[in-house]
Amino acid sequence: xxxxxxxxxxxxxxxxxxxxxxxxxxxxxxxxxxxxxxxxxxxxxxxxxxxxxxxxxxxxxxxxxxxxxxxxxxxxxxxxxxxxxxxxxxxxxxxxxxxxxxxxxxxxxxxxxxxxxxxxxxxxxxxxxxxxxxxxxxxxxxxxxxxxxxxxxxxxxxxxxxxxxxxxxxxxxxxxxxxxxxxxxxxxxxxxxxxxxxxxxxxxxxxxxxxxxxxxxxxxxxxxxxxxxxxxxxxxxxxxxxxxxxxxxxxxxxxxxxxxxxxxxxxxxxxxxxxxxxxxxxxxxxxxxxxxxxxxxxxxxxxxxxxxxxxxxxxxxxxxxxxxxxxxxxxxxxxxxxxxxxxxxxxxxxxxxxxxxxxxxxxxxxxxxxxxxxxxxxxxxxxxxxxxx
Amino acid sequence: xxxxxxxxxxxxxxxxxxxxxxxxxxxxxxxxxxxxxxxxxxxxxxxxxxxxxxxxxxxxxxxxxxxxxxxxxxxxxxxxxxxxxxxxxxxxxxxxxxxxxxxxxxxxxxxxxxxxxxxxxxxxxxxxxxxxxxxxxxxxxxxxxxxxxxxxxxxxxxxxxxxxxxxxxxxxxxxxxxxxxxxxxxxxxxxxxxxxxxxxxxxxxxxxxxxxxxxxxxxxxxxxxxxxxxxxxxxxxxxxxxxxxxxxxxxxxxxxxxxxxxxxxxxxxxxxxxxxxxxxxxxxxxxxxxxxxxxxxxxxxxxxxxxxxxxxxxxxxxxxxxxxxxxxxxxxxxxxxxxxxxxxxxxxxxxxxxxxxxxxxxxxxxxxxxxxxxxxxxxxxxxxxxxxx
Numbered sequence: 001x002x003x004x005x006x007x008x009x010x011x012x013x014x015x016x017x018x019x020x021x022x023x024x025x026x027x028x029x030x031x032x033x034x035x036x037x038x039x040x041x042x043x044x045x046x047x048x049x050x051x052x053x054x055x056x057x058x059x060x061x062x063x064x065x066x067x068x069x070x071x072x073x074x075x076x077x078x079x080x081x082x083x084x085x086x087x088x089x090x091x092x093x094x095x096x097x098x099x100x101x102x103x104x105x106x107x108x109x110x111x112x113x114x115x116x117x118x119x120x121x122x123x124x125x126x127x128x129x130x131x132x133x134x135x136x137x138x139x140x141x142x143x144x145x146x147x148x149x150x151x152x153x154x155x156x157x158x159x160x161x162x163x164x165x166x167x168x169x170x171x172x173x174x175x176x177x178x179x180x181x182x183x184x185x186x187x188x189x190x191x192x193x194x195x196x197x198x199x200x201x202x203x204x205x206x207x208x209x210x211x212x213x214x215x216x217x218x219x220x221x222x223x224x225x226x227x228x229x230x231x232x233x234x235x236x237x238x239x240x241x242x243x244x245x246x247x248x249x250x251x252x253x254x255x256x257x258x259x260x261x262x263x264x265x266x267x268x269x270x271x272x273x274x275x276x277x278x279x280x281x282x283x284x285x286x287x288x289x290x291x292x293x294x295x296x297x298x299x300x301x302x303x304x305x306x307x308x309x310x311x312x313x314x315x316x317x318x319x320x321x322x323x324x325x326x327x328x329x330x331x332x333x334x335x336x337x338x339x340x341x342x343x344x345x346x347x348x349x350x351x352x353x354x355x356x357x358x359x360x361x362x363x364x365x366x367x368x369x370x371x372x373x374x375x376x377x378x379x380x381x382x383x384x385x386x387x388x389x
Numbered sequence: 390x391x392x393x394x395x396x397x398x399x400x401x402x403x404x405x406x407x408x409x410x411x412x413x414x415x416x417x418x419x420x421x422x423x424x425x426x427x428x429x430x431x432x433x434x435x436x437x438x439x440x441x442x443x444x445x446x447x448x449x450x451x452x453x454x455x456x457x458x459x460x461x462x463x464x465x466x467x468x469x470x471x472x473x474x475x476x477x478x479x480x481x482x483x484x485x486x487x488x489x490x491x492x493x494x495x496x497x498x499x500x501x502x503x504x505x506x507x508x509x510x511x512x513x514x515x516x517x518x519x520x521x522x523x524x525x526x527x528x529x530x531x532x533x534x535x536x537x538x539x540x541x542x543x544x545x546x547x548x549x550x551x552x553x554x555x556x557x558x559x560x561x562x563x564x565x566x567x568x569x570x571x572x573x574x575x576x577x578x579x580x581x582x583x584x585x586x587x588x589x590x591x592x593x594x595x596x597x598x599x600x601x602x603x604x605x606x607x608x609x610x611x612x613x614x615x616x617x618x619x620x621x622x623x624x625x626x627x628x629x630x631x632x633x634x635x636x637x638x639x640x641x642x643x644x645x646x647x648x649x650x651x652x653x654x655x656x657x658x659x660x661x662x663x664x665x666x667x668x669x670x671x672x673x674x675x676x677x678x679x680x681x682x683x684x685x686x687x688x689x690x691x692x693x694x695x696x697x698x699x700x701x702x703x704x705x706x707x708x709x710x711x712x713x714x715x716x717x718x719x720x721x722x723x724x725x726x727x728x729x730x731x732x733x734x735x736x737x738x739x740x741x742x743x744x745x746x747x748x749x750x751x752x753x754x755x756x757x758x759x760x761x762x763x764x765x766x767x768x769x770x771x772x773x774x775x776x777x778x
Contacts, residue, residue, distance in 0.1 A: 299631040
């Protein structure tokens, strides 16, 4: 059995994601689709609208065979670390190929990666202007600028993949909607952005959502508690009002002096959006600030995030019969520990950051995220579902 | 003008407190009644039912002439440090006498203090069994055991007073109800315990409360938001779920290893009462655990509390014309800084712990506790109020 890998967030899973799952199989001829999915906290530094269990079940219902969690210390990181985490886990699971969407899949990412390789050191450590520095170096070396989010992420996948002892085969494909952040759902279309779908979900505009998501997603959105930053604001607010500034300065991705600004603005802010507006300056992107806010909320320090990145693992969220067979095939030669269930020891040690991230999410969501949870075991998927083009 | 001092909490102000205010003046013949009152967090490690502004106004309406705040780094401490703070502030304000309630005012506190003096070192630093060690030493030296809370506190006042360069005159008086913690209001009586009154207030049993509190207190209880621990539980819960155990070990009054127990129990607890029940053991009193919970909620570390205790101040909450005249008389020779208004600098430095404590209280109470607040300036009190016996 051969496996193709996908790196995902599914916030929430929509028709574009289903297309991605189907296309990945067609394109590679793989037998099994392995999905690495962010847990409850995402790359843009925000809580997932639906929890990781609901989202992983949707993935299994829509074409995935095996879903593992991208740990919080990778999932809430800038593009190059997010990509590194995803590629590392897919490689560990023995995938031979990876399929991902890009705005411009025809770009010669492999060449760009090779040409910029010597310049990586200048910006390989995270700092406030990573994307800017990266693009300056890329432009100097190749004349190309990557402005679209998924082109940039694709480049990061290539870079991370090249660092592997045995690189996988990478397949960038065309994303089904041009703009990741298009804020509305267009009538008559089968695809819409995650941003547009989330906005409609919070407005309970189910008729608008129905055409652009699988029916399971619609059901989940209608029946589950939906999370967003504003739900966690009272906790973040309290935290920023009480934490010692020497301690908040150690939070992951905190820039020099930003802790003072965040704590000062927390004194005035009335809600999360207002807080972000007050903290925002030219120096920091909105996404960066949300990631720092996530680190503050979860009290993730740079030190513990870096230590955790040095010891990743595979946390199983669910599988189909095919995924189970594939896992059986590879599990004896897995280079990383595989966890299927949280016990006392794992909670306090190996998985402590994911456990903490889950407990905070749980304070709003109300559903246990780690304790007592077992991976989904899905029945074989029915084959008569319509294909998306 | 001569001033008598009182050390209070007024949680909330009831007829027993009015009696105390009147009796203090009669007993000492003082012109002015100076009150040091805990702010929003109290000696038993809990939030005040009404905020410090409401409670200080009630004090001024019922016999106090000048009210200053006992800072949080004294107010939420064990008896000997609470007493030390109160005595220190009253002495700084030039009071010549202090009147306080005791269960057994006829005890020869002065002699007990003198006899135990040589033994103080053995237990003068805070630890888990302070009261026990203290009583063992007292019994060994004098044959007396102090079991009642206010007898113990009275002893602490004597000890703190003796440490002053110019001790004040101390007057222990009989408390108007024998048991501080009597849980019910007895029909036909003018006095009830604070515990009983708070319980009735949360049950909105106004007819039961009316006979045992001044009318202003009844109005305040009926019209203001009433706070208790359960309101702050979501914040404490979140904090204990996310804080690093190495950091929580530094919280004020945390005993060796207790931080592990508290964080473990926070994983299971369903509400504040349940949390306390889970954490409670023979080793720690309920009050001690509440004080540690307060330190955790406010993120007060032992280091910052001790640093703050070395630099106390007088924070003015309000005054009558007589209090103002008295303040005018003493203010040139005050040995401690007097603050009447919080500005940016005070908030970040001198008053930072009180400011933080106020901001957390404010998250539930909704009323600014420090910014934009000025001391109450009360008109002269009418003299035709009935005397209590």
